[in-house]
Amino acid sequence: MSVLTNSALDCAVDATPAPQHARSKIGVIVCSQREPRAGDQIATFVLETLRELQKTNPSPRPYELILLDLKDHPLPMYNEPAIPSQIHSASEYKYPHTRAWSELISSFQAFVFVTPQYNWGYPASIKNAIDYLFNEWKGKPALVVSYGGHGGGKAAAQLQQVLQGLDMQVVKDFVGLKFPDRPFLVKAAKGHDLGLQAATDEGHVKADAVIESVDEKQKDAVWAKETKEIGAAFRDLVALLNS
Numbered sequence: 001m002s003v004l005t006n007s008a009l010d011c012a013v014d015a016t017p018a019p020q021h022a023r024s025k026i027g028v029i030v031c032s033q034r035e036p037r038a039g040d041q042i043a044t045f046v047l048e049t050l051r052e053l054q055k056t057n058p059s060p061r062p063y064e065l066i067l068l069d070l071k072d073h074p075l076p077m078y079n080e081p082a083i084p085s086q087i088h089s090a091s092e093y094k095y096p097h098t099r100a101w102s103e104l105i106s107s108f109q110a111f112v113f114v115t116p117q118y119n120w121g122y123p124a125s126i127k128n129a130i131d132y133l134f135n136e137w138k139g140k141p142a143l144v145v146s147y148g149g150h151g152g153g154k155a156a157a158q159l160q161q162v163l164q165g166l167d168m169q170v171v172k173d174f175v176g177l178k179f180p181d182r183p184f185l186v187k188a189a190k191g192h193d194l195g196l197q198a199a200t201d202e203g204h205v206k207a208d209a210v211i212e213s214v215d216e217k218q219k220d221a222v223w224a225k226e227t228k229e230i231g232a233a234f235r236d237l238v239a240l241l242n243s
């Protein structure tokens with residue numbers, strides 16, 4: 001398993017870990033919040049892919065996968081007077097919107113960031129949501145899944161660097177979901193149905209052995225190959241959670 005580390009910030013994790021017997025919560029974050037958008041469909045596709053994987057790959061410590069949509073937690077442009085790294089309790093934040101966001105993120109033990117590429121970077125919405133907090137993210141495992149015309153690799157690399165700055169345990173290999181063609185890019189931009197459910201409903205997103213034996217139709221499903229990459233990267237995330 002490969003992890004990106006930040007030795008300059010090699011200090012104790014401040015967020016309270018979940019008790020050993022407790023079910024961990026892994027948040028799958030929808031990083032865009034424009035209307036319309038493709039982000040909710042793509043993050044749901046990632047979530048369903050991970051749920052299929054969960055059925056065939058039991059973890060020693062149980063976990064729950066939950067969609068976390070930034071649109072459901074709107075935050076103004078960063079306006080707290082304090083520096084988040086100096087804050088260790090939600091009650092110390094000035095604004096109710098920050099306290100609610102802090103309590104929500106504190107209740108999760110790991111994250112999958114599903115981000116589009118905007119002008120060769122990640123969207124401001126996720127940077128703003130990240131910047132509000134520090135200790136709530138610190139030390140927790142994180143995986144980046146990006147999407148875009150070329151797979152969003154530039155956004156993913158930049159986001160990984162930011163997450164390292166928060167001293168998160170970042171899975172080294174991000175997954176890039178490349179839009180297969182121009183019509184797909186246009187549909188995504190308009191928030192039209194991308195037909196991604198078929199990828200999980202038809203069952204090709206299972207264990208590696210199943211993926212090897214998929215029929216031609218399933219192989220042609222959008223991101224059939226990438227689901228295997230999502231699975232491999234997610235296994236690294238779960239291993240970090242259990243370590």
Ligand SMILES: NC(=O)C1=CN([C@@H]2O[C@H](COP(=O)(O)OP(=O)(O)OC[C@H]3O[C@@H](n4cnc5c(N)ncnc54)[C@H](OP(=O)(O)O)[C@@H]3O)[C@@H](O)[C@H]2O)C=CC1
Pocket residue numbers: 118119120148149150151152153154185
């Ligand atoms: N503000 C807006 O609305 C914007 C919309 N877009 C939309 O997104 C589409 C894709 O845009 P864009 O990503 O800028 O790419 P483009 O399709 O404009 O490609 C620009 C060049 O950058 C390279 N490139 C782009 N992204 C990557 C990457 N992740 N990794 C490596 N090389 C990369 C391409 O290389 P190669 O040809 O070798 O792949 C290409 O030579 C555009 O066609 C446009 O429709 C893009 C930017 C802004």
Ligand SMILES: Cc1cc2nc3c(=O)[nH]c(=O)nc-3n(C[C@H](O)[C@H](O)[C@H](O)COP(=O)(O)O)c2cc1C
Pocket residue numbers: 032033034036037038039040116117118119120121147148149150151152185188189191
């Ligand atoms: C402001 C903006 C900038 C974009 N820049 C890029 C880009 O640099 N590379 C790319 O491949 N696609 C780019 N796109 C296309 C998006 O990847 C595509 O529209 C995707 O659906 C955006 O995610 P969303 O629908 O969840 O907002 C851009 C889209 C927007 C709105």
